[in-house]
Amino acid sequence: MVEEYDVVIVGTGPTGIFTAMKIVEEKPALNILMIEKGSDIDNRVCPMKSYPGSGKGCQECVSCAIVSGWGGAGAFSDGKLSLSADIGGNLEEYIGREELERMIKIADDIYLEFDAPERIFGPEDNEIQKFKDEAIRAGLKFIPARLRHLGTGHTKKVLSKMKDYLVEKGVEIRFKTKATSILVDENEKVKGIELKDGTKISTNYVSVAPGRENASWLTEEVKRLNISTSLNPVDIGVRVETPAAIAEPLTDKLYESKLIYQTPSFDDKVRTFCMSPYGEVVSENNQGLITVNGHSHADIKTENTNFALLVSKTFTEPFKEPITYGRAIAKLANLLGGGVLVQRLGDLLNGRRSTPTRMSRGLVDPTLKDATPGDLSLVLPHRHLTGIIEMLEALDELAPGMYSRDTLLYGVEVKFYSSRLEVTPNLETKIKNLFTGGDGAGITRGLMQASVAGLIIGREIISRQG
Known part of the structure; x- marks a missing residue:
């Protein structure tokens, strides 16, 4: 059985979500499929949380509801959006600091559109030097950072609204669906993915952002495809x-x-x-x-x-x-x-x-x-x-x-940061039209830069539509 889509996105963490958001904004006619190993956000329920005090402990679920599912690990990880280019990943090495700062602002505005809280935490300019001096006296280096804090509960609301928006725009999302192989033709151009049930999906573009939960799977795939990596x-x-x-x-x-x-x-x-x-x-x-x-x-x-x-x-x-x-x-x-x-x-x-x-x-x-x-x-x-x-x-x-x-x-x-994949400034691997980003690719380490990675990938896919 072979299915066809214009774009396939593996992983529905911030990188996957923002890739889809960017594409539907400018190329709504593209047929997009998102594949997620975990559950929809409303069904991400940890058994230990369902029966507090029961003493059952971790049930070792096949897909952990805390780190897998719509929104990725960030859905229940406190929801901190760092507004500093110094924190959360290595994207500055790919697109430069000025462009990264510009795209952080774009990603932050998108979060605000979906009801992220307006309050920003961080030291005022007159407090930064004082705290920095105190840190130095203690032998510590202080990195000033402003952040928008969603909070675990509110993060779920923001991510739910993003999902509803994408569904309304015609994006298909399949939960509890695991990708097993990235399919490549003889010219080293991506041609699709294969699912665990044997289904093959044909597509022009694949964005792989499986997060830390599936970083080991991505590592094995890049070895098979001879994509170079460097250690994080x-x-x-x-x-x-x-x-x-x-x-x-x-x-x-x-x-x-x-x-x-x-x-x-x-x-x-x-x-x-x-x-x-x-x-x-x-x-x-x-x-x-x-x-x-x-x-x-x-x-x-x-x-x-x-x-x-x-x-x-x-x-x-x-x-x-x-x-x-x-x-x-x-x-x-x-x-x-x-x-x-x-x-x-x-x-x-x-x-x-x-x-x-x-x-x-x-x-x-x-x-x-x-x-x-x-x-x-x-x-x-x-x-x-x-x-x-x-x-x-x-x-x-x-x-x-x-x-x-x-x-x-x-x-x-x-x-569990994987080895960092070798990619272009547009986050494309040596396999043409195969993109990767987020924490599972070893490129980012936080929600905001993972979101920006999605914008970069989406922007490049759009640019190739003519």
Whole structure:
């Protein structure tokens, strides 16, 4: 069975959505098919969320509702839209800083059209230098950033409106549908895709943006197609949870403090990532591996703030499998704890595991209730743990109390960035009319730049219509 479409988009995260949005805006007559392994956004329900307190834990669903489905992993990842070209990916290398800043503004305007909140978080100009000076005194590099915060609940509303708009424009969307192969002719020009059920879809253009959830699939496909790649850093660390009052110096006016630290012991880069003021820590299923993340809701507040501390390492030859490395560490955490491990900083420093009794004596009430008290030193490499501890000491100078023995560390948090695909400035691979973008292609690392990648791909497909 062979079906025909003008454009096929694999993955309905921000890159896929914004590719379709750009095309229907200027070439509404094109016949577009979007393919998504996960579910529609209204059906993205995690079993653990359906039965809170049941103790069931992760059900290891074939397609994790938290990271797969309409909207991609960003649908439930706090909805932070960074308005800075310095954050969220590598697109500046492809289109230049001035063009990236221009396209961020275009993407942001589209989000506003679909009812994104107008409020922007970030330091005022007179506050930036003051905070930067304070960070320097603590040995930290501060990256000023303004962002639009949707919040987990409101993100769903925005993404639902985008889906309804595309459907009204005639875009066909198939959920619970998995692409298995990219089809290429003898002239190295894309000719379609093949689905898991054997269906072949013929098309002139394919945009592949499977996100982190399916980065390993894309990696295997590019190997088969002999598309060159380069290694991205491997980001592995923990999610820190502390009383919101302690984190206020980092979140009150800034909301999202982007801080980088070069560790004195090993000169490794450690960075803060995805701050969730008054939020909750959550677990995610990444193809059978349970990892940790954090959310902030627009309307629901907890007494805690959480954020990630990630240690970035770039490996050299002959190492070529950053995803495999990250998965191996996550697998070890799952082996020891049956899922996510949690440990009090004081217990880690004292060289002992946390227990339910010790956890109950602490000042921080964990928001991820099914995390297993344990010992992160049995999971994370010594080099990573040392960097995390040294970063917490530095953060304590900006936010006194951060280095408290009651601070909670959840592990592991891993960002499964694939190797970065070799593409043109228009995000086209060496296979003609085969485009790729987003986090799964190793090109972006956040919602906004992933959205811009979609605009770039859509723009190029439109330009080839004459």
